[in-house]
Amino acid sequence: MRTHAPDIFRISAVLSISALALTACGGDGGDNAANADEADGDGDTAAPEAAGELEVWVDADRADVLADAASDFEDDTGIAVNLVQQDFAEVRDQFVSQVPTGEGPDIAVGAHDWLGVLVTNGVVAPVELGDAAEDFEDVAIEAWTYDGQVYGVPYSIENIALLRNADLVDQAPDSFDEMIDLGEESGASYPFLVGLDAQTADPYHLYPFQMSFGAPVFGQNSDGSYDAEELTIGNEGGVEFAQWLSDQGEAGTLSTNIDGDLALENFVDGESPFLLTGPWNVPAAEEAGINVEVDGIPAAGDQEAQPFAGVQGFFLSAQSENTLAATTFLVDYVGSPEVQQSLYEVGGRAPALTESFESAMAEDDIVAGFGEVGAEAVPMPAIPEMGAVWDYWGASQAAIINGEGDPAGLWEQMSEDIAEATE
Amino acid sequence: MAVTAPGSTLIAGEQTTAVGSARLRRQRYPRAEKPALARRPFKKWWRETGWRHLVGAGVVVFSVFPLVYVLSASLNPGGTLISANSLFSRVSLGSYVELFNRPQQPYAAWFLNTLFIGLTASAGSVLLGALAAYAFSRMRFTGRRVGLITLVLVQMFPQLLAMVAIFLLMMGISEVFPAIGLNSQIGLIMVYLGGALGVNTYLMYGFFNTVPTSIDEAAHIDGAGHARIFFTIILPLVSPILAVVALLSLVASLSEFVIASVLLRDPERQTLAVGLFQFISQETSQNWSVFAAGAVLAAVIPVALFLLLQRYIVSGLTAGSVK
Amino acid sequence: MAGETTSGRPKQRAAARRMTRRQKQASTLIDATSSGWKLMLFKIVVLGLLCATAVYAALVLFMNQRWLVGSLVIVGAAGLTWIYLKRGALPAKYLAPGLVFLLIFQIFVVLYSGYVAFTNYGTGHNSTKDHAIQAIMLQAQERVPDSPTYEVSVLEDSGELLSTDELYLAIVAGDGEVLIGSEDEPLEPSSAATVQDGRVVAAEGYDVLEFNELLNRQTEITDLSVAMSEDPNAGYLRTQDGRRAYVYTSRYIYDEMADTMTSSETGTVYSDTGEGAFVADDGEQLLPGWRINVGLDNFVNAVTEDSIRGPLIYVTLWTFAFAFLSVATTFALGLFLAVVFNDKRMTSRKYYRLVMILPYAFPGFLSALVWAGMMNQEFGFLNNVLFGGASIPWLTDPWLAKVSILIVNLWLGFPYMFLVCTGALQSIPEELTEAAQVDGAKAFQAFRSIKLPLLLTALAPLLISSFAFNFNNFNLVYMLTGGGPRDVSAGVSVGSTDILISMVYKVAFVGAQADYGLASAFSILIFIIVGTISVLAFRKTKALEELN
Structure with missing residues (x-):
């Protein structure tokens, strides 16, 4: 072995040199691309020519719809749109960690309540919709506005409403108590259902009732945005709401043992005339042959029961090198009635573009039902501290419903904890 | 090369023992067992195997029961995961059909990818781990003990930042070798191989230790080189643990989600863990039934591998050979 | 093997000396072959x-x-x-x-x-200073309220030789006048321009860029700000898509020389004081900031963090108990089953073995969710069927939740231990166990004195690493109970099943905002704890190992 060693070195040297030669060939490919760029720069080419590529992160359901818009865009501009399928739930964190590396996309799908985190991290760029902003539903633009700037193009509005089994109860209730009465009269096992988690209840689903007691989580600025400094959750209405929660828990109308799945299953089996939920559960109920009607959410307090609205859309990366193309794609293609219509058809949520919204409302009772409630909805707060807010909020609600202490005391404690977390 | 003969004699001897014990088993069972079951007094049967069946029944119920929910959900399209009222109230194969009819979510491709990635990573882990375990078990060198402990310590590091770190690393690799960087299955397999030296090495190490060094020494004297001894003598002797480690690594790579979801972007290249999760990750469009159906089919992979490897795992080859 | 004595340490030399002649002979042979x-x-x-x-x-x-x-x-x-x-x-x-x-x-x-761990990486400190400045400037562009939308054209100097790279924006003002300007020159009226459909299509001395040319110079165009007039307060014109332009003012002015951001509304000056963000005199930070090295700050915060100090001891104790009991229960059950089904007389054992693999073959979080459903207080299978309608608060009672989490972990983990023990049992010569099969009592004795020590020797490191795994078993806790139930009246977000790692997760990611620096510092601290314990445990097992 010893005697052979020098030979080995020689041979491996030869091999590495031949590999270098291969490398050099590989390098040529890159040069060609560069040449092509130069050719473009001359501006002689009249026909649109691929000048770059847009990377768009999109979830599986949206991918099909955008594929059409993408190919139109490529035909019109010569810019290819590379649709990268991502899991919706992963997009936010991936976007935050990948944009700074330069590997991130130009555009990504998302929900408006991510904006706080995205803006604070400086990974999204504002999109000036210009006059087009007026073509969208107010709540959609309001939701996608953060700190005075619109950060993307919304496409759908999502909110909860009251599903009613019309075979069990034939009239829409006007108040929470009336709903319970109607539900009990119907003879079903549960007068009313809403899915609650044993540990964290569900502040999102219970929010309309809280609002009906006049206890929004934050104060709102004149432009509709939230003022995280002004915490209103612990006001008098909030304490009343806490008492109400405790009463309902005791009466059994709210139970943290009935989670979302159980609630849906019981509704689908005709065990309850009412279910407070979003459009995502409607298909299951309809497939099971339930005669579903969508009603407004009955108030428990003396004010209107406004739910939260979640608005989905597409946002633009702050590090995009194709801002011009990306903006064009967002405003003129994603924001077009055709695309909004097809996004609506695949997702079943009310479109954000008013024109599409109205046509969807006209043609589908269910969408119309949710849309009517949604028109009154308030956008979910998007401030980055919401993680902590949901956390305290939910745990306290669960404790109150389960009767673990004095409702008012627990609620006030929660308000203090939230105040500390949002400081 | 001329030294093959003695080595192979040794292996042949090995096989004889194995075959011998198998023959023994074969003879024992047909003759003794079946009639014995009828004739053997109940008390004796109970003491020898009967109680074991009772334990087995208990374990089967414990193991399977939660999975019945999964099976039930998979047969109930549009249904929920946890059914309060009755299992199997509706039975339809709709979710299984749907699984293969979603162009955006190519289940069949995920399945094959998982198979490829899982098997490759598993085979690689076994090889790398066995090499290291052999070194730790048979050789004495500076830092051996520290090295052994370090292997386990490294695995104890909380992986809160693994996602960010691995992404940065693979991005760097992409710059140089795009084919094994981001969005490549080879890249993912390499990351999995990063964990090849670790707990499993220890497992193999312990097992190697039970193989008497006299076997190696005999082979040395017969003129076999270290590589030959390792591959043709030691490895066959430790096949039970190799099979166990192969299975453990396969299951680990099968259920690994975080890194696979960061590295593999293209749906056609994703693994089952990443792909299936999409069906339920969004609270507002969860499809438990399809997810459950996918999980049931995915479980076929480890189960099939176990069936394949079972005879190695329980063969007891060494038992015959050592003494 | 003799070749390994590369270092001249006495210990090693002694080891080399200890080698038998036979071994030396063998190692020579290895090299030869x-x-x-x-x-x-x-x-x-x-x-x-x-x-x-x-x-x-x-x-x-x-x-x-x-x-x-x-x-x-x-x-x-x-x-x-x-x-x-x-x-x-x-x-x-x-x-x-x-x-x-x-x-x-x-x-x-x-x-x-x-x-x-030594940086401030986290929400608001996500990237470099350049990126932060760029992001702030982007976010600070505020469209002048009620200002019109301009159909804009992007121009460059015409003439092959004289051409510079300078880009111009051309708009048609409300009164029909054509205005042209560039980064350096505010908008000026231009007379020699052709307007078509409200857009400039040609201008003397300039070439109008076509759409694909715009695309080639995207960054330049979107970075271009053209002042509306000499008056800086009049705002400037920018375009994001090359066809429509709007008048903006900026909420912040970046002074490159002084490296400060100045608010144009309040005049507050934010400067880089080394905190990883522009900071005003009153301490207000302008986010996004950037990543900087913060030395030991994260470690100091980790140790002094208020929300952790209270429950720290409790959580640490439970983490140890959880990790230890998880290993003990899974190992006990796995070993027991491995021994029970290692009997050759039992022909059906392979079917049992197959069934026992199943819990291991399904995604862990799916199983955890099913278990959570089965443990539902009112409707769960356990209470409804097994306990005949009892109302046992499996997941909501602080102590029962601990038991529940151990039960679920037992279910998830015993197949692993079973497999490993089954594999390890194969290494124990049959003869040793023949005696054990004579009768029940003796069998157990024989097992304890002969097999168990051998097994433990082989498996001790595995048990230690399994302990470490459970020490950091974030997924299970998060899937099954989310750390809960928690005492809301105490005002802490840490619950009674939280282990160290899930508590850290809450503090570093859920609490206020994601703080990777803090999380890393915690990771290191936890690693030191569990690492030390493991090394100590290894020391203990050393004696066992030498037996072999």
């Missing part, structure tokens, strides 16, 4: 490819000015070549393949966490 020509050729090819790849990688890296990484690649490849060409160094030859992957993929994660 391993240099067969086939092996040699194989080595040459593999090492050659390796070196070639490394040289290529290093060249690419050097071209990208990544000197350190490039050098590491070269050193690594040279090291590997040396190991495999050198005589002897057998342990290195066997260890190297696995170590390469370990070093690249695992050690890197550890080092990266170590590095992040």
Whole structure:
């Protein structure tokens, strides 16, 4: 072995040199691309020519719809749109960690309540919709506005409403108590259902009732945005709401043992005339042959029961090198009635573009039902501290419903904890 | 090369023992067992195997029961995961059909990818781990003990930042070798191989230790080189643990989600863990039934591998050979 | 094996001396036989490819000015070549393949966490200062309220020779007048321009860029700000898509020389005071900031963090109890089953074994969710069927939740232990156990005195690492109880099933905002705790190991 060693070195040297030669060939490919760029720069080419590529992160359901818009865009501009399928739930964190590396996309799908985190991290760029902003539903633009700037193009509005089994109860209730009465009269096992988690209840689903007691989580600025400094959750209405929660828990109308799945299953089996939920559960109920009607959410307090609205859309990366193309794609293609219509058809949520919204409302009772409630909805707060807010909020609600202490005391404690977390 | 003969004699001897014990088993069972079951007094049967069946029944119920929910959900399209009222109230194969009819979510491709990635990573882990375990078990060198402990310590590091770190690393690799960087299955397999030296090495190490060094020494004297001894003598002797480690690594790579979801972007290249999760990750469009159906089919992979490897795992080859 | 005495430490020399003549003889033989020509050729090819790849990688890296990484690649490849060409160094030859992957993929994660622990990486401090400035400037562009939308054209100087790269924006003002301006020159009226459909289509001395030309110069165009007039308060014109332009003012003015941001509304000056963000005199930070090195701050915060200090002792105790009990229960059950089904007289054992693999074959979080459903207080299978309608608060009582989490972990973990024990049992010679099969009592005795010590020797490291795994078993806790139930009236977000790692997660990610720096510091602290314990445990098992 010893005697052979020098030979080995020689041979491996030869091999590495031949590999270098291969490398050099590989390098040529890159040069060609560069040449092509130069050719473009001359501006002689009249026909649109691929000048770059847009990377768009999109979830599986949206991918099909955008594929059409993408190919139109490529035909019109010569810019290819590379649709990268991502899991919706992963997009936010991936976007935050990948944009700074330069590997991130130009555009990504998302929900408006991510904006706080995205803006604070400086990974999204504002999109000036210009006059087009007026073509969208107010709540959609309001939701996608953060700190005075619109950060993307919304496409759908999502909110909860009251599903009613019309075979069990034939009239829409006007108040929470009336709903319970109607539900009990119907003879079903549960007068009313809403899915609650044993540990964290569900502040999102219970929010309309809280609002009906006049206890929004934050104060709102004149432009509709939230003022995280002004915490209103612990006001008098909030304490009343806490008492109400405790009463309902005791009466059994709210139970943290009935989670979302159980609630849906019981509704689908005709065990309850009412279910407070979003459009995502409607298909299951309809497939099971339930005669579903969508009603407004009955108030428990003396004010209107406004739910939260979640608005989905597409946002633009702050590090995009194709801002011009990306903006064009967002405003003129994603924001077009055709695309909004097809996004609506695949997702079943009310479109954000008013024109599409109205046509969807006209043609589908269910969408119309949710849309009517949604028109009154308030956008979910998007401030980055919401993680902590949901956390305290939910745990306290669960404790109150389960009767673990004095409702008012627990609620006030929660308000203090939230105040500390949002400081 | 001329030294093959003695080595192979040794292996042949090995096989004889194995075959011998198998023959023994074969003879024992047909003759003794079946009639014995009828004739053997109940008390004796109970003491020898009967109680074991009772334990087995208990374990089967414990193991399977939660999975019945999964099976039930998979047969109930549009249904929920946890059914309060009755299992199997509706039975339809709709979710299984749907699984293969979603162009955006190519289940069949995920399945094959998982198979490829899982098997490759598993085979690689076994090889790398066995090499290291052999070194730790048979050789004495500076830092051996520290090295052994370090292997386990490294695995104890909380992986809160693994996602960010691995992404940065693979991005760097992409710059140089795009084919094994981001969005490549080879890249993912390499990351999995990063964990090849670790707990499993220890497992193999312990097992190697039970193989008497006299076997190696005999082979040395017969003129076999270290590589030959390792591959043709030691490895066959430790096949039970190799099979166990192969299975453990396969299951680990099968259920690994975080890194696979960061590295593999293209749906056609994703693994089952990443792909299936999409069906339920969004609270507002969860499809438990399809997810459950996918999980049931995915479980076929480890189960099939176990069936394949079972005879190695329980063969007891060494038992015959050592003494 | 004799070749390994590369270092001259006395200990090692003693070890070498201890080697029998036979071993020395054997090692000479190894070297003699391993240099067969086939092996040699194989080595040459593999090492050659390796070196070639490394040289290529290093060249690419050097071209990208990544000197350190490039050098590491070269050193690594040279090291590997040396190991495999050198005589002897057998342990290195066997260890190297696995170590390469370990070093690249695992050690890197550890080092990266170590590095992040000394930075302020987290929400609001996500990238570089340049990115932060760019993002602030983007976010600060505020469209002047009620200002019109302009159909804009992008122009460049015409004339082949004189042409500069300068870009111009041209708009048609409300009164029909054409205005042209650039980054350096505010908008000025221009008379020699052709307007069509409210848009400038030609202008003397300029070429109007077509859409595909716009695309080639996207960044330049979207970065372009053209002042509306000499008056800086009049705002400036910007376009994001090359066709529509709006008048903006900026909420912040960045002064490159002084490195400060000045609010145009309040005049507040934010300056870089080394905190990783622009900070006003009153301490207000302008986010996004950027990543900086913060020294030991994260460690100090980790140790002094209020929300953790209260429940820390409690959580640490429970973490130990959880990890220990998880290992103990899964190992006990796994071992018991492995022994029970290791009896050759039981022909049906392979079916039982197969069934026991099943819990291991399904995604853990799916199982955890099913268990959570089965443990539902009112409707769960456990209460409704097994306990005949009892109302046992499996997941909502602080103590029962602990029991529940252990039960679920037992279910999830026993197949692993079963497999491992089954495998390990095969290494114990049958003869030793023959005696054990004589009768029940004796069998157990024999098992305890003969098999168990042998098994423990082989499995002790595995148990230790299983302990460490459960010590950090974030997924289970998060899936099953989310750390709850928690005492809301106490005002802490830590619940009674939270273990250290899930508590850290809450503090670093859920609490206020994601704080990777703090999380890393915690990771390191936890690692030190569990690592120390493990090393101590290893010391204990050393005695056991020597037995073999």
